[in-house]
Amino acid sequence: MTKWTAADLPELTGRTAVVTGASGGLGLITAGELARAGARVVLAVRTVSRGEQAALAMSGRTEVRQLDVASLESVRRFAGEWTGDIDILINNAGIMQVPLAYTADGLESQAATNYFGPFTLTNLLLPHVTDRVITVSSQLHRRGHVRPGDLNWKARRYHATAAYCDSKLDATVFALELNRRLAASGSPVRSIVAHPGIATTNLTAHVGGVPGLVNRAMRFMVNDAEHGALPILYAASQDIPGGSYVGPDGPGSIKGYPAVRKPSRAASDPDNARVLWDATAELTGTGAQLPAAA
């Protein structure tokens, strides 16, 4: 069977894509490929100089805008300044397994970056979105737990890996619930989840405590960054149903080419989703733009 690659991207001229965390790793590759296919790509990045450096190497129409997804103030400013349509919103920015730290909003930093930021950004930009929202998750969402009463690790002993898994599960629950709410409201917009399997990027560069060890030791068993970006590009461009979960087609969905796979049962549970949505809307002060599906 032929494998889908970035060379199979359709012509995207006339479309606008926003990619968060586009200054490095999978976001950089995703943004570059979308621009090459003709889209106008907005690189929404924490450090503008890094975004500009990344954009220099891209062909096509790119723009760099400042966005720190871990800061609700930055997210609100970015969304508030937006005018015009967004065809494809890609919530890609993420951090992994960092020590306990709280943002200026009082949010645990992995939850803030991987979940609260994308939740808020998506809800605020939704009136502009015409086609789809892609949330970049991880197979590690399977090891997460939805704990709406303690999303910020104040009642539990902090564990950096568990906090990453929880944040990715929360983001996946959100993306699937968003799709249900969009469908129930009659919106043509779809919400799709994509994950890269394991890909050698900066995210994994420090895993295990020895810089570069995992990336060097595992490079034959996992995706390189170009292959890791393929599920995101596939989700961003192919005619697949809203609510799909796209990841590598290899064993354990760790490596390979894009295919529609299955998220965990917890991620698909609508009861989990309703409680989580309400708790998150309250914590972030993001009014529910879409009511819960009946």
Ligand SMILES: NC(=O)c1ccc[n+]([C@@H]2O[C@H](COP(=O)([O-])OP(=O)(O)OC[C@H]3O[C@@H](n4cnc5c(N)ncnc54)[C@H](OP(=O)(O)O)[C@@H]3O)[C@@H](O)[C@H]2O)c1
């Ligand atoms: N690589 C993997 O194996 C793997 C597996 C599963 C899921 N993922 C997911 O894939 C996504 C991309 O990760 P990656 O592997 O490409 O990691 P990466 O190489 O570390 O890149 C992460 C990107 O996110 C940006 N970022 C981090 N915090 C941000 C913030 N607060 N605001 C805006 N941008 C921020 C970084 O910007 P700076 O340049 O400013 O640091 C960087 O551009 C993440 O959501 C990650 O959880 C990756």
